[in-house]
Amino acid sequence: MDVPRIVLGVIGADCHSVGNKILDAYFTEAGFHVVNLGVMASQDEFLDAAVESNAGAILVSSLYGHGLIDCEGLRQKAIERGLDKILLYVGGNLVVGKTPFAEIEKKFKDMGFDRVFSPHDDLTEAVKLLRQDLEDRKR
C-alpha cells in the first residue's frame, strides 16, 4: 500500500516555526509522507506541492491571528487546479480576541475546510481523523 502524502505548512506571513516542526515529526512518525513547506507559505505553494506530490490532504497552520484572511479562497483555488477531492485541515491560534471557537470553526468550514483544530486538540486524535477521512475520500 502507498504511504499517504500530506502537505504541511504555515500560511501567509506567519513565521511561527515551532509547531510546524512538531507536526512534521508527529505525522511522519504516524506513517505519513510529509511534504513540509515550512513557514510563510502562500496558497499557491500549498497547491503546487499538493498537485506535484498527489497529496490527499493539506494541513494548514496559522498562529499569528490572520488565519481567516490568509485561508480565504483556498478551497476554490484547489478546485480550479484539479484538486477536487483534497482534504483541507487547519489549526493553530485561529481565535482572535474573545470569539468562541465554535464560531471560528464554522467560518473555516464555510470556507471549505474539512476540519478545524484548536491548540488544545490532541494530535493523536487528529491523526486518527485524517486516516479515516482519507479512507472515506477513496470511496
Added chain:
Amino acid sequence: MVMAPKLLLSVDIGSTYTKGGLFALEGEELRLVGREVVPTTVDHLGRGFTQVREAVLSRHANGGHNTNSPFSGTKVTCPALSIPVYWSSSARGGLKIAAVGLTPDLTLSVARMAATSAGGKVVRAYSYELAPEDLEDLRAVEPDIILFTGGTDGGNSRVVLHNAARLAELVSPAIILYAGNRKVRDQVVDILRGREVATAANVMPEVGTIDIEPARDIIRHVFLDSIVDGKGLSSVVAEAGREPLPTPLAVFELVRTIAERVPGWGDFAVIDMGGATTDFYSHTKSFHGGDAIILRGLLEPTLKRTVEGDLGLRVSAEALFRSEASFLEGRLREAGTDLALLKGYVEEVSRRTEYLPGDDRGRRFDRLLAAACVRAAALRHAGIFQRVFTPQGGFLVQRGKDLRQVSRLVGSGGYLAGETSPDILLEACAPGADDPDTRHLVPEAPACYADVEYLIPLLGNLAADFPGAAARAAVAGLKPLGPHTN
C-alpha cells in the same frame, strides 16, 4: 632533454563566427600560441572549421606569420595532423528543447533549469495537461528534445500519463526525455513505445528538491548522438576525431572549473551577449540564510545558467526594444534623444544582423541596447528580497538566487569582449524596480573583466581534459576593466 610543448587546437563554431585557438601545454599550464576567426559557413559548417584549423596551424608553422590566408583555400601540409582537436558548436540556434512540466513554479521551472544548464534553448514550455493545440504548436517549433517532467517520485501520475498519451500522438522526430515521476516511468516508456525515448532520474524527486544533473547528462548525450548529424557536423566529427560540445555547455563547465580551481574566483558570473540572446552564468551560493531571512520557492543551484531569447543586439533587437521599452526611454530622455530614432535603428539592425555601426550615433545606440541587455539579464537571473512587516519589525523573504556575493563579472561574446570600460557590465548591478519593499539580489560591486581573446568557449572545450590549466589560462586571458579591478 627538452621536450617540445604539446599542442592542442580548440575550435568553436558560433552562429556568426568560427573561432580557433592553438594552445601549448607547458607543464601544468596552457598558453595561447595563435588564434583565428572566420565567418561561419552556414551552408556547410565543416568548411569554416577546416579554414580556421588550417589558418591557425599554418600561421603557427610559419612562426606566427600568416602567409596562408584562411580564405585562399590553399592546403598546408602541416606537421601537426597529430594535434588533438577539441570543438564546440552553437551554430543554427543550438539545441532546441521544449519543456513539459506539471505546475509552472515547480517541475516546469526545474525542467527549464535542466534544459538551459545543459546548453539548450527552451523554445516552448507547457504546464498541466497538454492540449491538442499544444501538439500542433510543438510540431511547428521542431524541438530537438522534449524534456518531459511532472510529479514528484510517487506523486502525480494522472497528468503525467495523460501527457504521455498525447506525446505518443505527436508527429515529430524529437527525442523525448522523460525525467518525471519515477513511479510511472515504465508506463510512460510503454505508452511512448515506437518513439525515440530516453529516461533520466526525476528532476524534482520531492517538492523543492532539485536533481537536474542526470537529465543534463542525458541531454548532452542526445546532442552528441543525434543532433550533430542533422546539423551537418558529421564531417567535422570525422575530421576532428572527436565529438563536439554545445557551446553553452562548454562555457558552463568552464565556469564550474574556474570556480573550483582558481583561488578568489569562487563567486563570479559570465555574461555572454550576442545578436540573438544574452546568456548569464553564475557560480555562487544561492541562499545564505540568516535569522530574519526565509527562502520561499526553489533553492537554486550554485552554478546556474539562464538564456534570454529576447535580449540581443541584432536578431533580437526588436524584442529587446519591446521588453525593455521603459528603461530605454528613460535613458534616451536623459540624453535628450527621441525614442523614434532608436526605433528606426532597431528595425534596421534586426534585419542586417551583421551590421557594425560606422558612426557615433550607431555606436551610442549599440551601447544603450547592450546596457539594456545586461541589466535585464541580471535582473532576471537574480532573485529578490521582499520585506514583510510584522509588529516586531521586518522579515525578509528571499525568492530566487542571491548574487550579492558575486565579486567578479566577466563580459564575453562579440560586443562585451571588446569593452574597455566596466560601465556596461556594471549595469548588471542596477537596483531594478523602485518598489521600496523589493530588493533585487544583483551583484554589488564586482570587479569587471573582458574576454578579449574570446577564450572562454575555446578553453571550455579543454576543461574536461585539462581542468586546472584551462581554468587558469581563462582567467589569465581576461582583461581587467576599470578602477575596481586588480
